[in-house]
Every structure is written in C-alpha cells, then in structure tokens.
Amino acid sequence: MTIQWFPGHMAKARRQVTEKLKLVDIIFELVDARIPHSSRNPMIDEIIQHKPRLVLLNKADMADKEVTKEWIHFFDAQGIKALAINSQAGTGMKEIVSASKWILTEKFARMQAKGVKPRAIRAMIVGIPNVGKSTLINRLAKKNIAKTGNTPGVTKAQQWIKVGKELELLDTPGILWPKFEDQEVGSKLALTGAIKDTILNLQDVSIYGLRFLEKEYPQRLKERYQLQHIPEEIVTLFNEIGKRRGALMSGGEVDYDKVAELVIRDIRSEQLGPLSFEKPQYGE
Numbered sequence: 001m002t003i004q005w006f007p008g009h010m011a012k013a014r015r016q017v018t019e020k021l022k023l024v025d026i027i028f029e030l031v032d033a034r035i036p037h038s039s040r041n042p043m044i045d046e047i048i049q050h051k052p053r054l055v056l057l058n059k060a061d062m063a064d065k066e067v068t069k070e071w072i073h074f075f076d077a078q079g080i081k082a083l084a085i086n087s088q089a090g091t092g093m094k095e096i097v098s099a100s101k102w103i104l105t106e107k108f109a110r111m112q113a114k115g116v117k118p119r120a121i122r123a124m125i126v127g128i129p130n131v132g133k134s135t136l137i138n139r140l141a142k143k144n145i146a147k148t149g150n151t152p153g154v155t156k157a158q159q160w161i162k163v164g165k166e167l168e169l170l171d172t173p174g175i176l177w178p179k180f181e182d183q184e185v186g187s188k189l190a191l192t193g194a195i196k197d198t199i200l201n202l203q204d205v206s207i208y209g210l211r212f213l214e215k216e217y218p219q220r221l222k223e224r225y226q227l228q229h230i231p232e233e234i235v236t237l238f239n240e241i242g243k244r245r246g247a248l249m250s251g252g253e254v255d256y257d258k259v260a261e262l263v264i265r266d267i268r269s270e271q272l273g274p275l276s277f278e279k280p281q282y283g284e
C-alpha cells in the first residue's frame, strides 16, 4: 500500500487511533526489529498518552539477535515491556498474551475489587505501514474472527478478534507515519522495504546500506560480493560489485542504478544475513 502522508492524512490517522484508544486496555506498538527507532511514529507517546503498551519487535527473524536483546533491555530501562516476535512464523504469540496480562495485573485487580466481572483484555495494534500489522492480526486470529457486537459508548460496532479466552483484538490496526523527513531514517526505511523505492534516490539508499555494512558487517559484505578488501572510494565499490554481478550497460560500463537495485534487493531479501540497522542510543 502506498500512503501519501499529507498533514491532513496524519491528522486523520492520529484521530482514528485516538478515537479507539478508549476501547482498549493496552496498545501493541508494532515496530521493525531491524530498525526499532526509525520504524516508530515520532509522536507515539503523545498519541497514546498514558495507555499501557507492549512494544512488539516484529520481523525479529530478519534482525541481529544480539542487537534485538539490547533493544529489549533499552525499552525495559524505560519501563516499557518489549518482546521479539516473528508474525510470519507465529513465534512469540503466547508471550504477547502473558506479557499483556502481566502489564495489566494491577488494573484488572482494581476492576475486580470494584466488582467488575472478569473479562478478556482488549488490545489494538498500531504501527507504520508494512511493519506487519495484518500478518500479526491474521496470525493471532487463526480462525477466531468474531463480531462481539456493539461496544457501549460507540455507535459503530467494532469488530473484535478473539485470541483464546484472555485477549480480544480490534480487527483494524492503527496506521501511523514514520519520521520520514529524516534522510537517515528514510534510508533505513527503504532498506528494510518499509517505504517505496520511488520516494528516495536508489543510489543514495544503496550507498547508505553499503557504508553501514562496511562498518558493522564487513565480512558479510566481502563474502557476498567476493571482495578481497573493501575499496575506500564508493565508485570503486560500485564498479567491483557491478562487474562481479554483471550489472553492466550495453557498452560494458557498470550500470550504477542496477548495482544500487541489486544491493538493496540483497539487503531486503536477507542475502547478507539478518541485519540490525540501529542500536539503542541511551540518553535520547
């Protein structure tokens, strides 16, 4: 899905999330485990206010496991519970329910003390485009999509998905925008496939990716493109990759656009292994 984030669209997206906030006990904030910072909405804290939340580091199968652990500690240090999940394979689904129960222990105990009948936890997924919201909903839903009727206080009936006996999920996720004005964030979003290629210059994005690999995963870069050493000049690196991979124009010159495309494709399709593009920055 291509979404144009005009100011009006952002305001509408925000309103839609805000309206549904009162229906749920907890927010599942879905982020990409490879870029947990860049795939967050910049206004998320303001939007969800004090609503309890669980951060879900999705696509953890494509991220560096050690770095993902660091992110979990990072969120933990801020008093935010985070879990690494893989919605495609269904890893971490049980933990979502148990973590939600844990986060809401006090709230539900208070409700019980007031004589409110025990009920399932109500949750809503929010996240930027392509982060895996639908995949997670389908994974959690299995075959349990059920209309649970009108929710008091809202005119439009909300569709809830039952996840076992203990959790109910709103069937429509909240779509939020990323911090796309930032060039670096934009490159990371493009490298992970979160934003469409046409928005950014492909060569710039691939240069960002190559420089990142050179710094963080040099061995994988060398192996993938059979390089003895990594050339300092980016043009030389493009030339070497182009020649080895046959990304040439009709006259035999290296086609830089093709090189850029193949590098981005390789990164997105895990040809360079699981990658984490950012580490937590304490004191942010």
Ligand SMILES: Nc1nc2c(ncn2[C@@H]2O[C@H](COP(=O)(O)OP(=O)(O)OP(=O)(O)O)[C@@H](O)[C@H]2O)c(=O)[nH]1
Binding pocket: 001, 058, 059, 060, 061, 062, 085, 086, 087, 088, 089, 127, 128, 129, 130, 131, 132, 133, 134, 135, 136, 175
């Ligand atoms: N490897 C991997 N791929 C995933 C995972 N979760 C989702 N995907 C893939 O990511 C892509 C986007 O997933 P969607 O569920 O369509 O994302 P979405 O957030 O609903 O996207 P929008 O509808 O654009 O807002 C799909 O190709 C999924 O198969 C995961 O945990 N691991």
